Amino acid sequence: MKVEILTKTENGNIQKEIIAKIKDLINFKNLEPGDKLPSERMLAEKFGVSRSNLRETIQKLEFYGILKSMPQSGTFIENIGVTAINGMLDDILRLETPDFKSLVETRILLELKIARLAALRRTDDDLKEMRTALDAYNEKVRAGEDAVEEDLIFHLAIAKAAKNSSLNTFMLVITPGIITNFEKYHVCDKNQSFMGIQEHEDIYDAIKNQDPKLAKAKMKVHFKVLYQYCYNI
Amino acid sequence: MKVEILTKTENGNIQKEIIAKIKDLINFKNLEPGDKLPSERMLAEKFGVSRSNLRETIQKLEFYGILKSMPQSGTFIENIGVTAINGMLDDILRLETPDFKSLVETRILLELKIARLAALRRTDDDLKEMRTALDAYNEKVRAGEDAVEEDLIFHLAIAKAAKNSSLNTFMLVITPGIITNFEKYHVCDKNQSFMGIQEHEDIYDAIKNQDPKLAKAKMKVHFKVLYQYCYNI
DNA sequence: CAATTAAAATTGGTTAACCAGATTGGTTTG
DNA sequence: CAAACCAATCTGGTTAACCAATTTTAATTG
Structure with missing residues (x-):
């Protein structure tokens, strides 16, 4: 009774792993809203994933208004509080494929x-x-x-x-x-x-x-x- | 009063061009539901766009349930009628960034x-x-x-x-x-x-x-x- | 020493090469 | 003649190299 929509059945899990790691990064490294994330290359290596997968995930979080990529500059945390970001990330991680x-x-x-x-x-x-x-x-x-x-x-x-x-x-x-x-x-x-x-x-x-x-x-x-x-x- | 959400402000236009071309392809070449689209490389060249841009667009149309990519096989038109597909594509093309x-x-x-x-x-x-x-x-x-x-x-x-x-x-x-x-x-x-x-x-x-x-x-x-x-x- | 400027390194984005697996067409074999 | 099989080819996905613009750094100059 599951419907393939709103989540990619394939890369879904790897994406969720990456999102969880980004969340840890924000909390553990005490990154605040407006701060810059490490570069894509660095994160990809640190997380042990491919840069393309990481980029896809970043785009998804951009879609949800949590991150914002600036060309030739970096990826930044949107200017919403860390509480809200944590709440939203938890929600995104918990999202199931709608029945x-x-x-x-x-x-x-x-x-x-x-x-x-x-x-x-x-x-x-x-x-x-x-x-x-x-x-x-x-x-x-x-x-x-x-x-x-x-x-x-x-x-x-x-x-x-x-x-x-x-x-x-x-x-x-x-x-x-x-x-x-x-x-x-x-x-x-x-x-x-x-x-x-x-x-x-x-x-x-x-x-x-x-x-x-x-x-x-x-x-x-x-x-x-x-x-x-x-x-x- | 515009909000950056649900559409990428940047690649938005190029994506819409690609979607329009895919729509023309389906209609002009009389592609029916279930049919296979030409390969990504071919389409990218034919449309005069980069393969990555084309892939992003295909993923978007996958999200809307219009296309379906199968690894090592091809991209297929979902099994909904050509009328519905045309209607949905028109709608997607007309979608504005919500105010x-x-x-x-x-x-x-x-x-x-x-x-x-x-x-x-x-x-x-x-x-x-x-x-x-x-x-x-x-x-x-x-x-x-x-x-x-x-x-x-x-x-x-x-x-x-x-x-x-x-x-x-x-x-x-x-x-x-x-x-x-x-x-x-x-x-x-x-x-x-x-x-x-x-x-x-x-x-x-x-x-x-x-x-x-x-x-x-x-x-x-x-x-x-x-x-x-x-x-x- | 401070201000300026130029060059080197870093960034996200793009392009091209590569990979594993599915497809296809022709060949072989029963 | 039909079915089985194998290799060449084509596929979407992945990885690595490249690009242009920005940021940082360090050298230069007043």
């Missing part, structure tokens, strides 16, 4: 908010894109074909209309794991797709009429089956 | 859900960790010192208790941007910290008593000031 349940739970949360925001912020162009996606979906379903992709496109169109780039990014990050599991466990069968037509139209209408409460409610209906399924798996 | 407003909006959404889940799922160990973090926070505030870090640790402890790894990851991803902006715009002044003591205690009590609704409500109170601030910036 399907986590993904679905999170997706529903995101999509409910997105529906609300989309109803509030959608432009006419957004609406047009949603309509196009929805038509493509309906056509596929009526033809009795698989429409998981078209479904996805519709939901991404809504996300775009919500005008929140963080939410958009998270939707994208979550999506592949969802799709893979859908296909693996055959979550979407034909019947559900047919029900989906009306549910999608309801969501679309609510967003069109700029009714955030209704949009969220209709999205909730849409996810009800998925929600229950996810909790019985 | 502060997006971050705060998303953080509040995540934290409200997290508070609810934590109240439902917290173990006694979780509670102990939260208590420790909270004590550290209170002490700092009462001493008149800055307590942004201790605040963060407390919130991360709640997130841990929510037992949802996706939500945990997203909190971590969002956090650095929030901290940076907090410091930049002096969001947290001493008065707010003092109010924070009671607010935090309320959240803690609700989670301790396993009252999800109250936990969410108290978290909402806690974020009210931030929310308003965020919408007036």
Whole structure:
């Protein structure tokens, strides 16, 4: 029931080892925020790992805002306190690969908010894109074909209309794991797709009429089956 | 008002160019899901970029579940339809660096859900960790010192208790941007910290008593000031 | 002795060479 | 003729050499 996302299954362990060693370095050597880390070459040798692996790990910690590499200068500890850094590093080390349940739970949360925001912020162009996606979906379903992709496109169109780039990014990050599991466990069968037509139209209408409460409610209906399924798996 | 997160400010543009070229390749050469991409060396030359840049981009698309590299074998297109891939690639290309407003909006959404889940799922160990973090926070505030870090640790402890790894990851991803902006715009002044003591205690009590609704409500109170601030910036 | 400047060493980033394993095509063999 | 096998080749991953810019050091000069 594990999903390969947000963590590299391969280098994951070696990366975690490196992160732990960096944490030790910061604590043991009493490095303070703003201080410079030893050079990549030195650290790679000290840790007994390749420089490329070390660089990948540093990039990951840059992504989490803990380190910052300056070209031809060095890698620095971001200007947040050592307590916070320790807490975040512990969390990163403890992070597991999200299971399907986590993904679905999170997706529903995101999509409910997105529906609300989309109803509030959608432009006419957004609406047009949603309509196009929805038509493509309906056509596929009526033809009795698989429409998981078209479904996805519709939901991404809504996300775009919500005008929140963080939410958009998270939707994208979550999506592949969802799709893979859908296909693996055959979550979407034909019947559900047919029900989906009306549910999608309801969501679309609510967003069109700029009714955030209704949009969220209709999205909730849409996810009800998925929600229950996810909790019985 | 831009935050350096979720996108590399530097190689961002070159990466987007590469992604666009990969998209063209898939569409123009009619590559289907499951197909193998040309080798890294070939693509690097064809695109006129360095192999390392190409590899970084491929890893990013692997992260989004669009490509999959197999050692000593090749890079393959994941088994999702070409429509979905096009939609996702478009989205990735359009992704902006989240602004502060997006971050705060998303953080509040995540934290409200997290508070609810934590109240439902917290173990006694979780509670102990939260208590420790909270004590550290209170002490700092009462001493008149800055307590942004201790605040963060407390919130991360709640997130841990929510037992949802996706939500945990997203909190971590969002956090650095929030901290940076907090410091930049002096969001947290001493008065707010003092109010924070009671607010935090309320959240803690609700989670301790396993009252999800109250936990969410108290978290909402806690974020009210931030929310308003965020919408007036 | 202090200020200046130039050169040498150090830095992260990039490029090219190398590696082990998977793939492939042709050859051999039953 | 088909199946088994082996070597040449191609693959992503790794390592080492290289680059340009920065930082440090030391020599020079007023």
